Amino acid sequence: MAEVEKRGERTLVPTEWTYAPAPESTEIVRLRDAYGLYVGGEWLEPSESYTTLSPSTEEALAEIGQAGPEEVDAAVTAARDAFANGWSALPGSERAKYLYRIARILQERAREFAVLESMNGGKPIKESRDVDLPLAAAHFFYYAGWADKLEYAFPNRRPRPIGVAGQIIPWNFPLLMLSWKIAPALAAGNTVVLKPAETTPLTALLFADVLRQAELPPGVVNIVTGDGRTGAALVKHPGVDKIAFTGSTDVGKAIQRELAGTGTKLTLELGGKAANIIFDDAALDQAVEGIVNGIYFNQGHVCCAGSRLFVQESIYEQTISKLKRRMATLRVGDPLDKNTDVGAINSRMQLERIQELVESGKDEGADIYQPPCRLPEKGYWFVPTVFTNVAQSYRIAQEEIFGPVLSVLTFRTPEEAVEKANNTPYGLSAGIWTEKGSRILWMAQQLRAGVVWANTFNRFDPTSPFGGYKESGFGREGGLHGLEPYLTFDSSEPWGG
Ligand code: NAI
Ligand code: MG
Numbered sequence: 001m002a003e004v005e006k007r008g009e010r011t012l013v014p015t016e017w018t019y020a021p022a023p024e025s026t027e028i029v030r031l032r033d034a035y036g037l038y039v040g041g042e043w044l045e046p047s048e049s050y051t052t053l054s055p056s057t058e059e060a061l062a063e064i065g066q067a068g069p070e071e072v073d074a075a076v077t078a079a080r081d082a083f084a085n086g087w088s089a090l091p092g093s094e095r096a097k098y099l100y101r102i103a104r105i106l107q108e109r110a111r112e113f114a115v116l117e118s119m120n121g122g123k124p125i126k127e128s129r130d131v132d133l134p135l136a137a138a139h140f141f142y143y144a145g146w147a148d149k150l151e152y153a154f155p156n157r158r159p160r161p162i163g164v165a166g167q168i169i170p171w172n173f174p175l176l177m178l179s180w181k182i183a184p185a186l187a188a189g190n191t192v193v194l195k196p197a198e199t200t201p202l203t204a205l206l207f208a209d210v211l212r213q214a215e216l217p218p219g220v221v222n223i224v225t226g227d228g229r230t231g232a233a234l235v236k237h238p239g240v241d242k243i244a245f246t247g248s249t250d251v252g253k254a255i256q257r258e259l260a261g262t263g264t265k266l267t268l269e270l271g272g273k274a275a276n277i278i279f280d281d282a283a284l285d286q287a288v289e290g291i292v293n294g295i296y297f298n299q300g301h302v303c304c305a306g307s308r309l310f311v312q313e314s315i316y317e318q319t320i321s322k323l324k325r326r327m328a329t330l331r332v333g334d335p336l337d338k339n340t341d342v343g344a345i346n347s348r349m350q351l352e353r354i355q356e357l358v359e360s361g362k363d364e365g366a367d368i369y370q371p372p373c374r375l376p377e378k379g380y381w382f383v384p385t386v387f388t389n390v391a392q393s394y395r396i397a398q399e400e401i402f403g404p405v406l407s408v409l410t411f412r413t414p415e416e417a418v419e420k421a422n423n424t425p426y427g428l429s430a431g432i433w434t435e436k437g438s439r440i441l442w443m444a445q446q447l448r449a450g451v452v453w454a455n456t457f458n459r460f461d462p463t464s465p466f467g468g469y470k471e472s473g474f475g476r477e478g479g480l481h482g483l484e485p486y487l488t489f490d491s492s493e494p495w496g497g
Contacts, residue, residue, distance in 0.1 A: 040078035041218025082219030092148030099144035122344030161189030163241035267475025272428030275421035276306030354403035427469030
């Protein structure tokens with residue numbers, strides 16, 4: 001029994017609030033030993049393969065295909081055939097039925113997907129269960145609703161599908177990024193070749209099972225696994241009409257160079273270094289929750305993470321002490337434990353990148369704080385970290401760390417906050433915490449960021465467009481805006497003829 005302390009005359013309370021393990025069972029997941037490539041509604045045996053791991057245990061989970069150019073070509077051909085042979089001519093109301101079906105199946109199989117997502121990617125089960133899965137299903141529901149209303153969404157512009165969409169996604173929200181990509185593409189009448197990230201292919205491969213269950217016509221969605229070489233082969237393929245990419249800025253730039261002058265449509269959703277700005281009139285306890293959610297959610301593997309905290313000088317000490325106290329309560333460990341707040345780092349490579357940047361922060365002279373925390377012996381882990389005494393020029397204030405590491409800076413006036421917040425090559429998101437509505441509106445106008453949250457952070461909704469400025473990329477995903485990159489319009493009659 002837990003040690004108890006007597007309070008007053010009667011009440012017994014534990015002296016220490018520890019948590020008993022609360023593991024989610026993995027029994028619902030049926031892993032295969034090896035997975036093929038999902039092409040034309042069939043499983044194609046890959047010529048090469050690699051092993052996918054659990055980042056929290058380093059155990060092998062399955063063998064995954066490493067698709068080469070010929071296999072990518074087979075997938076693009078299957079997508080092209082499906083586009084020409086029925087899918088693009090299907091009435092929108094029929095396409096919508098498939099999307100609704102997929103959405104419902106995702107809801108029905110949510111637990112299976114959530115457990116698999118946490119096994120393969122390392123994110124806490126409470127996040128894959130309460131964020132990734134509900135949002136993934138919501139995206140399919142939302143775009144199902146547009147499929148038969150494109151003429152109303154874009155009046156007098158005669159929207160038509162483009163053709164084959166090549167979609168390359170990262171490892172931080174594997175199934176959710178799949179949904180962001182596939183749902184609008186299909187709603188608009190395109191067919192798809194999707195390449196999941198090499199470290200997190202399993203939920204995309206399970207999704208192929210959903211497509212079969214939904215009886216989606218073969219070839220409408222094809223899934224080719226593999227690393228950057230597979231992605232590059234997809235980008236180079238002349239049969240692809242549109243590329244949608246989410247990932248690092250470097251790869252995004254390479255793709256843009258590759259496609260320059262080819263006429264292939266492109267949208268890029270790249271990195272970020274978001275400012276989370278706390279004014280002295282903000283509700284501070286809520287703001288501290290927002291800071292924690294902003295940077296420690298999903299181990300900080302979030303392109304819109306609030307990785308630069310700007311605190312107004314007058315409340316600096318108070319904010320930092322509240323933040324440190326809150327950080328000490330974060331539970332780091334087994335992603336499948338329902339009490340875990342911060343799970344495993346997605347890969348050894350990402351862990352090394354985080355470590356390298358954290359070292360640079362120490363070397364450049366910032367002060368580091370990490371709460372006491374016992375990490376599991378196996379697997380990839382990083383303790384939630386905050387750097388204070390950070391100068392704007394430090395690498396930890398400039399570069400995307402993509403890990404649970406926060407850099408704190410200060411400001412005195414709203415003008416100074418804006419100037420510092422915008423002092424970055426990125427421009428994906430920002431947060432503002434203040435009681436003044438007028439200040440929120442003024443700040444939102446000044447900040448060069450695609451998404452600005454006010455008195456909240458990391459909120460997502462399928463109806464709301466998401467995307468960046470500057471080196472964070474271009475094009476929007478979500479909402480009505482998210483359909484546009486998957487459509488072509490009658491440019492001869494731009495004003496409706
Ligand atoms: P990455 O950009 O290399 O990987 C993202 C996707 O692109 C993966 O599916 C990958 O296989 C594919 N890919 C890689 N090289 C390619 C190429 N030449 N052509 C086509 N596709 C290619 O990102 P990586 O290496 O996993 O992470 C490095 C850093 O990038 C992270 O530390 C983080 O800062 C940033 N990043 C940002 C993301 C975001 O959501 N904005 C997502 C993932 C990474
Ligand atoms: Mg890379």
